[in-house]
Amino acid sequence: EPEVTQTPSHQVTQMGQEVILRCVPISNHLYFYWYRQILGQKVEFLVSFYNNEISEKSEIFDDQFSVERPDGSNFTLKIRSTKLEDSAMYFCASLGEQGASYEQYFGPGTRLTVT
Amino acid sequence: AQKVTQAQTEISVVEKEDVTLDCVYETRDTTYYLFWYKQPPSGELVFLIRRNSFDEQNEISGRYSWNFQKSTSSFNFTITASQVVDSAVYFCALSEASGGSQGNLIFGKGTKLSVKP
Numbered sequence: 717e718p719e720v721t722q723t724p725s726h727q728v729t730q731m732g733q734e735v736i737l738r739c740v741p742i743s744n745h746l747y748f749y750w751y752r753q754i755l756g757q758k759v760e761f762l763v764s765f766y767n768n769e770i771s772e773k774s775e776i777f778d779d780q781f782s783v784e785r786p787d788g789s790n791f792t793l794k795i796r797s798t799k800l801e802d803s804a805m806y807f808c809a810s811l812g813e814q815g816a817s818y819e820q821y822f823g824p825g826t827r828l829t830v831t
Numbered sequence: 832a833q834k835v836t837q838a839q840t841e842i843s844v845v846e847k848e849d850v851t852l853d854c855v856y857e858t859r860d861t862t863y864y865l866f867w868y869k870q871p872p873s874g875e876l877v878f879l880i881r882r883n884s885f886d887e888q889n890e891i892s893g894r895y896s897w898n899f900q901k902s903t904s905s906f907n908f909t910i911t912a913s914q915v916v917d918s919a920v921y922f923c924a925l926s927e928a929s930g931g932s933q934g935n936l937i938f939g940k941g942t943k944l945s946v947k948p
Binding site: 747749751757758759760761764772805807809811819820821822824825827 | 868874875876878881922924934935936937938939940941
């Protein structure tokens, strides 16, 4: 069964450092997403990406965040200068072609710890 | 604006009891999708069900059942004969189909279910 993969599973970084979280969506999917879950809280939408550009972003997704699909396979989330409050679980998700199913497949998540 | 409310923060039951998790949603769209996800202690999000706004039929899958009522904007989830392995946080989510919100999920705050042996 196809699955979304994410690396690393856990990333520890110092405040002010840049981090890149990586995701490999399901190969024939066209819509990609990043979500964030601060420990013990709900899952929050960050950004959606389609046709090599951002289609929507939330208020959380400020100038410190960026996304890329550099090689047609990986989908990355970059945080330029991490803050303590960026500590969270970050989930990548992808959606089937033409949005037919609206059944988002989530990756296992990357736990980001900013110290 | 869209919103999902899960009023029950935590529920504790004894094994074999039935339990219902409530979900109330708000949306201005006529076409939307509702979801339930399970998040076990290991942290991953496990898809349970998707329902579109035009399909109000209740669904049963094994010990799980879902009651979708547009009149009350609710999409409740019942686990029959609960088991310890059902212990998890359960999230209800909404996705609107219009505009640029293609597939973006709005989650409720989740209900933590503890099933004790």
